[in-house]
Amino acid sequence: MNDIQINDTTLRDGEQAAGVAFTVDEKIALASFMDAIGVHELEVGIPAMGSEEARAISAITHLDLRTSLIGWNRAVRSDIEASIACGLKRVHISIPVSEIQIAAKFQGDVQGVLRRLREAVQFAVDQGLYVAVGGEDSSRADESFLLDVALSVEEWGGSRFRFCDTVGILDPMKTSQKVAHLVQHLSIPVEMHTHNDFGLATANALAGLQAGATSVNTTVNGLGERAGNAALEEVVMALKQMYNVNLGINTRRLRELSDLVAQASGCSVPPWKAIVGENAFAHEAGIHAHGILKNPNTYEPFAPEEVGWQRRLVVGKHSGRHLVSNVLQQNGITLSKEEIATVLEGVRNLSVKFKRSLTVEELLNLVPERRVAHGIS
Numbered sequence: 001m002n003d004i005q006i007n008d009t010t011l012r013d014g015e016q017a018a019g020v021a022f023t024v025d026e027k028i029a030l031a032s033f034m035d036a037i038g039v040h041e042l043e044v045g046i047p048a049m050g051s052e053e054a055r056a057i058s059a060i061t062h063l064d065l066r067t068s069l070i071g072w073n074r075a076v077r078s079d080i081e082a083s084i085a086c087g088l089k090r091v092h093i094s095i096p097v098s099e100i101q102i103a104a105k106f107q108g109d110v111q112g113v114l115r116r117l118r119e120a121v122q123f124a125v126d127q128g129l130y131v132a133v134g135g136e137d138s139s140r141a142d143e144s145f146l147l148d149v150a151l152s153v154e155e156w157g158g159s160r161f162r163f164c165d166t167v168g169i170l171d172p173m174k175t176s177q178k179v180a181h182l183v184q185h186l187s188i189p190v191e192m193h194t195h196n197d198f199g200l201a202t203a204n205a206l207a208g209l210q211a212g213a214t215s216v217n218t219t220v221n222g223l224g225e226r227a228g229n230a231a232l233e234e235v236v237m238a239l240k241q242m243y244n245v246n247l248g249i250n251t252r253r254l255r256e257l258s259d260l261v262a263q264a265s266g267c268s269v270p271p272w273k274a275i276v277g278e279n280a281f282a283h284e285a286g287i288h289a290h291g292i293l294k295n296p297n298t299y300e301p302f303a304p305e306e307v308g309w310q311r312r313l314v315v316g317k318h319s320g321r322h323l324v325s326n327v328l329q330q331n332g333i334t335l336s337k338e339e340i341a342t343v344l345e346g347v348r349n350l351s352v353k354f355k356r357s358l359t360v361e362e363l364l365n366l367v368p369e370r371r372v373a374h375g376i377s
């Protein structure tokens, strides 16, 4: 896996999450941040929406960012004209490719769909634009029809073809087979766009990359339609840690970026969220904390600092004596084995009562008074 490009679509598919609406300033701030950390390409939105959306996209095109900017379009000439009016030099043109989509949206008129696509691609190419095409619902499309569409795109001057698992129904094995088939026959790069309806978006995106795709659509925090998309932070860190692919992205700012997107979207990140969740590097359980105190590699796939986090050891219902005595020692208190056992019992009771882990102060309050008062060891 070499020369992989991240094309982040937080500002397009991410914003399509129900209830999410970024302001112009938020779109500018997010684009600038992703540019600053080295994301290669940004799908900045849908110019055909007009008004605020077009204003935000125009503003982003005027920022003179290093990252490439691409706008999302239907296979409609006026959509592409709207992209040009925003100052975009790259357009993504989407076309449904599955029977179910073509039947619902174009009354099953396959030839009409292909005609629309050809006209749109040729118009965009004639305007001197970089043209990428997305096969909407590629995963449910007939495989030979999908390949014919992609080969036609290549012939018409398109520069990239996006394989979309629009409703997130693939698993990594099937993704790999379908994407490998496309890659074998195409000269243009293939891009992955995977949805998380079965929790497999990141796994499928990686399977597609392993099968030869060289670009991948991501969103920060996995934000996006329904259950969301492949998460930027997951794809970037999996590539780095599992496949030794360094994308040149400053991963130390991923958590900060996650916070920005959570704030702008109003969608908070669950504590257990991979890479950026509050608990991603937190340890409470006795056996885990005991291991971590000896060697953090026992229960961490990589150091938290790599993504802008810090390790947290918290005392709670599942903690054991090693962690409790470690925290107490950091506060100048050394207890006997029996005393630790008593404190631990108090920790378990209080954690259940409070339904959370304890603060250090709450832990200290469980220590026999004379010990705290005199710091006796």
Ligand SMILES: CC(=O)SCCNC(=O)CCNC(=O)[C@H](O)C(C)(C)COP(=O)(O)OP(=O)(O)OC[C@H]1O[C@@H](n2cnc3c(N)ncnc32)[C@H](O)[C@@H]1OP(=O)(O)O
Pocket: 013, 016, 046, 048, 049, 073, 074, 075, 076, 094, 095, 096, 105, 106, 116, 136, 166, 225
């Ligand atoms: C899988 C995806 O995520 S695709 C991206 C989806 N994103 C969005 O829809 C968000 C932004 N969308 C919008 O603001 C609006 O839908 C617009 C501006 C694009 C179009 O708005 P409207 O003209 O009001 O149409 P509406 O959204 O109700 O219906 C979609 C129309 O686009 C057509 N269409 C859908 N996909 C495509 C396509 N890839 N190429 C050409 N036409 C298409 C539909 O057939 C329908 O056309 P019709 O009006 O002739 O029946």
Ligand SMILES: O=C(O)CCC(=O)C(=O)O
Pocket: 013, 092, 093, 094, 095, 133, 134, 135, 136, 137, 162, 164, 165, 166, 167, 193, 195
């Ligand atoms: O780019 C496309 O063709 C559609 C992308 C998309 O959002 C999807 O298929 O879910």
